[in-house]
Amino acid sequence: MRSEGRVEIRATNHRAPIPRCPMERCDFHLERGYIEGAGPQLRGAEVLPLDMADPQTQQGTAWAGFDNVVESVSKLPQDLFAEVCQQIMLYLQCKIPGVNTLEMVERLQAAGVELDLEATKELVHVISLFFRSAAQSNMSAEELIAKLADSSSKWSKQMLQVVRHVWTEQGKLIATPEDAKHMLTVGQLVDLEWKLGMAVSSDNCRSLNHPYVTMMLKVANPSGEIISRSFEMTIPQFQNLSKQFREVATVLEMV
Amino acid sequence: MAEQHSQSLSGLLSGLVQLIYYRNSGITEQMLKEQLYPDLPQQDFRILLEKMAGILRSIASADMDLNQLEAFLTAQTKKPNGITPEQATVLTKFWKSHKVKIRESLINQSKWENCLRNLSWRVDLKSQSRHLDQINTPVAIVEFELGKNNQESEFLCLELNEIKVNQLLNKLAEIEKSIGALSYIS
Numbered sequence: 001m002r003s004e005g006r007v008e009i010r011a012t013n014h015r016a017p018i019p020r021c022p023m024e025r026c027d028f029h030l031e032r033g034y035i036e037g038a039g040p041q042l043r044g045a046e047v048l049p050l051d052m053a054d055p056q057t058q059q060g061t062a063w064a065g066f067d068n069v070v071e072s073v074s075k076l077p078q079d080l081f082a083e084v085c086q087q088i089m090l091y092l093q094c095k096i097p098g099v100n101t102l103e104m105v106e107r108l109q110a111a112g113v114e115l116d117l118e119a120t121k122e123l124v125h126v127i128s129l130f131f132r133s134a135a136q137s138n139m140s141a142e143e144l145i146a147k148l149a150d151s152s153s154k155w156s157k158q159m160l161q162v163v164r165h166v167w168t169e170q171g172k173l174i175a176t177p178e179d180a181k182h183m184l185t186v187g188q189l190v191d192l193e194w195k196l197g198m199a200v201s202s203d204n205c206r207s208l209n210h211p212y213v214t215m216m217l218k219v220a221n222p223s224g225e226i227i228s229r230s231f232e233m234t235i236p237q238f239q240n241l242s243k244q245f246r247e248v249a250t251v252l253e254m255v
Numbered sequence: 256m257a258e259q260h261s262q263s264l265s266g267l268l269s270g271l272v273q274l275i276y277y278r279n280s281g282i283t284e285q286m287l288k289e290q291l292y293p294d295l296p297q298q299d300f301r302i303l304l305e306k307m308a309g310i311l312r313s314i315a316s317a318d319m320d321l322n323q324l325e326a327f328l329t330a331q332t333k334k335p336n337g338i339t340p341e342q343a344t345v346l347t348k349f350w351k352s353h354k355v356k357i358r359e360s361l362i363n364q365s366k367w368e369n370c371l372r373n374l375s376w377r378v379d380l381k382s383q384s385r386h387l388d389q390i391n392t393p394v395a396i397v398e399f400e401l402g403k404n405n406q407e408s409e410f411l412c413l414e415l416n417e418i419k420v421n422q423l424l425n426k427l428a429e430i431e432k433s434i435g436a437l438s439y440i441s
Contacts, residue, residue: 186396186412189419192426196433202365207318210362211437213430217399219413229411231369231401234362235434242427244374248395249424251378252417255393 069126070154072119078158080111085166088128092135092174099124134167135174141167187219190226213238263291264307264345271308272353276315276360306338307346314350315357324350363404372408373400395420 073081084104090096105120115123134144141164148155148163193216199208216230233241270287273279288300295303310331319327328343338346376397395415402408415423 186414189413189415189423192423194426194430196430196437198437199362199365202361204316204364205318205361206316208362208365209318211434213434214368217411217413219411229369229399229401229409231371231399232366233371237371238430238434241371241374242424242431244376245420245424245427248376248378248397248415249417249420252393252395252420255378255380 066126067152067154068119069123070152070159072115072123073159074154074156075113075115076108077111077113078162080108080113081159082162082166084124085127085131085162086170088124088131089166089170089174092128092131093170099128131167131171131174135171139171141171144171187221187227189217190220191218192216193218211235261341261345264342265349266291267304267307268311268346268349269353271304271311272357275308275311276357306336310338310346314346315361318358319350321347321351367403369401369403369409371399372402374398375400393417 076084087096087099087104091099101117101121101124104124105115105117108115108120130144130148134147139147144167145160145164148160195214197212197214199210199212202208213233213235214230215233216228218226218228220226267287270282270291273282274284284304287304288295288297292300292303310328314324314327317323324347328338328346331337332340332343374397376395378393378395380391380393393416397413397415399411399413400408401411
């Protein structure tokens with residue numbers, strides 16, 4: 001899998017950019033400071049909605065006492081806390097590949113906040129967890145605030161206000177693991193089998209006379225697992241597919 | 256008066272198609288009666304409805320072309336309790352304009368496998384890499400959106416280099432050849 005290096009997009013057909021949630025891009029930009037795998041990681045055909053850094057964390061414990069983190073948060077002025085939350089949201093919405101904690105620590109320390117790298121990492125980690133958890137459970141801002149207040153007595157009104165604001169504005173845009181669940185990792189095509197069929201008749205129609213193409217794709221995941229998927233196309237759909245692939249070939253040649 | 260009948264019949268046929276083929280739950284027989292044949296006794300309406308439904312089903316099931324349609328409808332006009340020539344005209348006009356859509360819905364009703372909902376792609380070029388041999392290799396990322404009736408889509412994402420794409424194109428050419436042979440036979 002292309003797990004390192006910078007990539008420029010050279011051409012695309014004019015549909016939505018893919019992958020929808022650039023999970024593989026989470027591996028890129030492993031330059032200084034980005035948290036690796038602080039977001040959804042894909043393993044084979046499964047999606048684990050948990051941090052690579054803490055694979056044991058279950059959703060339930062995300063709400064358990066996080067007094068340390070809340071104490072760290074209380075060291076931040078409101079606007080800086082809002083910035084941190086904003087960064088985390090951008091990451092969870094797959095708009096940036098990761099949260100750069102090194103840069104963040106430098107910024108915080110320049111503003112006079114006494115938090116070291118470890119504490120900052122923990123803060124980002126925990127806040128990401130509870131944002132993602134809230135997205136999965138489809139929580140409203142009020143529900144989220146209530147849960148936070150429950151989890152620790154150290155939340156101040158101002159901090160919760162920030163969370164309420166950020167969540168109300170942007171909570172809906174988070175890509176939840178449910179969205180990601182039906183995505184498989186980028187695989188390698190191992191084999192393509194096909195068949196041209198003719199549907200002669202059906203229970204609804206004596207004279208169906210409908211030709212169709214069935215394709216079976218065998219794909220190897222980065223983990224080595226081979227999966228197969230088959231699908232049917234009408235003749236016009238098949239011809240469109242051919243046309244698209246010819247375009248792909250042309251672009252590959254030109255690049 | 257005849258014009259009125261034709262229009263009502265046309266409406267009835269449209270409503271029947273919604274009921275039978277497009278499975279539109281918003282339309283009911285009662286609605287059709289009230290809107291199109293308010294003055295017709297209930298019993299007579301039922302008879303008309305069933306007769307037209309039966310004819311429509313036969314036409315659609317046999318996927319009749321215009322010749323077959325003409326022969327079929329002429330035969331219907333000659334039957335006792337058959338249809339009138341005016342009704343035959345309406346039916347002919349109706350089938351001409353709705354044939355394709357009805358056929359499509361029949362085909363879809365018997366499609367139970369995954370179908371290809373969408374295909375997206377992009378071509379990437381690696382400009383920096385730890386592995387020098389991978390620099391400047393263009394690669395295509397293709398995403399297949401697959402799904403069955405009323406189910407959520409599944410996305411299959413593939414990475415293909417130029418060689419793989421060409422191999423794929425060869426296979427697609429084979430399929431196109433087969434399709435060509437098919438048209439030739441039928």
